[in-house]
Amino acid sequence: MTRCCLFYVGLPNPNACLLGYINTLPSRVKSSTLLSQLSPPAASLNPFRTRFCAKVHTVRGYLVRSFSTRGSGILVMATPIPELPQETLEEIIDFLHDDRRALMACSLASSRLVPACRYHLFSEVTLEYNRMCDFLELLDVPWSSFGSTVSKLVITGPRLMQSVARQKTPDDRPEYVPRDFSRLRERLASVKCVRFSHMCPGDLPPSFYHLVEEMKAVHSIEAHRVAFRCPQVFFGYLSSLPLLQSLNITRPAMTLDSRWEQRLGHHHLTNRPRGNHINVPLLDIRRLSPLPSHPSMGTVAGLAVLGWLLDQNPMPSVHSLRCNLDCDTDMIDMLNDYFTSNGSSIRKLWLTLPSNPTVLVNMPLLDFSPLTGLESIHIEGMLMSHQSSAPGVFEGIFRAIFEQLFSSFDLAHTITEDMNITKRPVPPLRRVSLSLTLDSKGAYSFYGMPDYAVLQPLTWCRLPSIIESSLELHPGKFEMLEVELNIKSTSIDAMQAPMADDCVRHGVWKRFGEKGNLRIEFHPVHGVDIDEDGV
Structure with a gap:
């Protein structure tokens, strides 16, 4: 039995949306018999006073349509259909x-619906920290059969990162030890992705961690806010997975101090077989706190991850x-x-900017000149x-x-082609995005000036002129460069957004706005950063 419920309140024709959905089905299903049976004589019902619930049931080839009201019920039996x-x-x-x-109800109604329902119910299984033994x-x-449907396993723990140094909480229940690990491994042979989130791998039950280690068909590993x-x-x-192709590591933490290299010096990290290449779609090694500390758990973990990446071959x-x-x-x-x-x-x-820019005065800067394939750069944290x-x-x-990003394209790298024509290579950079927070308006707020007026004299640290001068030798790239500004404010609402947008476009970003490549978005200050946890 297939059940599809659509609820309507005060609609003149409650079957209109249902007919629209039926029209999306294959053509051989949209027969005249089916559509005629879905068009009910509902003239006796007041559509503006009655709450309708349209239900479609497929039971042994019969289509049953029922309309239930508050006071009475009407049941209309349709003619048999294929x-x-x-x-x-x-x-x-x-x-x-x-x-x-609805999926669980459908899976219990007919064996024909079990494969499709299981795919949506168990293709991604999320296990909380204290439910792993139950899993x-x-x-x-012996009769368990849903394991073959699982393709992604998400192992999650407490969201608070303060739990990285916590002790194991006592559990009254004894740890469950499977009877046969090989049978569990066979039932989870279709798992291709494992995600660790908000947890410490050392706190996993030994039996469950042993099962995770036995799953050698994993192609993708994701570690988000994992504390080591x-x-x-x-x-x-990671080194023991022969089919590993993708690795995402975001916001890791490690409780060891900065002397982690000395502590791990006697342990050799196993390299993968030569020729197997791993892609890292996202590596986020930002500190867990915006305020720098020494040693920082996020910094130490980032050093460990980068050191492991440098040791791999390839x-x-x-x-x-x-x-x-x-x-x-x-x-x-x-x-x-x-x-x-x-x-x-x-x-x-x-790149995340510090809240106090003076810390950058005597600090060495990263060398970005080797990033010759960079297509997008985002600068977060400008105040x-x-x-x-x-x-x-x-x-x-x-x-x-x-200047470092474009130095390799401006100085020496020229391509000699036929007929002695030299062509300067074009930087692949296509997009620059910037995030600005209106944190302090000073005298502007005292005189009652709104936020959109405060944006007009803002110089944006002369970033527009810097980008323009850096691309002076590549005018074609400058014309095609996309710029996105994300402005966070507490008082720019939907009514003030057009005026704020106009102030920004007529300011220092005017030339980018004239090209049509300037995009401006406004967000509340308390909102989550763009793509903060996205993979």
Whole structure:
């Protein structure tokens, strides 16, 4: 039995939307008999006073339509129709993909619906920190058959990162030990992706972690806000996966201090077989706190991850990198080593600015010149107060960054073609995005000036002129460069957004706005950063 419920309140024709959905089905299903039976004589019902619930049931080839009202019920039996084909039933189940209760009901109604329902119910299984033994127990029973449907396993723990140093909480229940690990491994043979989120791998039950290690068909590993006491076990697990192709690591933490290299010096991290290449779609090694500390758990974990990447042969390619601009000296050296070795693989760069720009005065800057394949750069953390607190600091930083990015294209690399014609290579950079927070308006707020008026005299640390001067030798690239500005404010609402947009477009970004490549978006200050946790 297939059930599709559509609720309507005060609609003149409650079957209109249902007919629209039927029209999306294959043509052989949209027969005249089916459509005629879906057009009810509902003239006796008042559509503006009655709450209708239209239900479609397919039971043994019969279509039953029922309309229930508050006071009475009407049941109309339709004429027999041919049994719906399997692909039509699967399309209806796909329509209910986000309704778990309906999917479970459909899976219990007919064996024809079980494969499609199981795909939507169990293709991605999320295990909470304290339910892993229950999962093993369900998977270990002889009649269990849902394991073959699982393709992605998400292992999650407490969201608070303060739990990285917590002790194991006592559990009254004994740990479940499966009867046969080989049977569990066979039932989870279709798992291709494993995601660790908000947890410490050392706190996993030994039986469950042993099962995860036995799954050798995994192609993708994702680690989001994972805290390591020692990364050796995790890196050993990564090295033991022969089919690993994708690795995402975002916001890691490690409780060891900055002398982690000495502690791990006697343990060799196993390299992967030669020729197997790993792609890193996202590597986020930003600190967990915007305020720098020494040693920082996020910095130490980032050093460990970069060190492991540099030891692999062949070296994994990082496509998107997120880091702090005010890095520690050790992190700067490690990043420069990776940039020199494999910087051309980076396509997207995310830089987070410090809240206090004075820390960058005597700090060495990262060398971005090896990033010859960079297509997008995002600068996060610019505050309006930066323009007055430390004038000229970010201006010099931005100028150095863009000069380094285009230095390899401006100086020596020319291509000699036929007929002695030289052609200068064009930088692949296509998009520059910037995030600005209106944190302090000073005298403007005292005189009652709105936020959109405050944006007009803003210089944006002279970033527009810096970009224009850096691309002076590449006028074609300058005309095609896309710029996106994300402005966060507490008082720019939907009514003030057009005026604020106009102020920005007539300011220092005027030339970019005239080209039609300037995009401006407004967000609340308390909102989540763009792509903060996205993979």
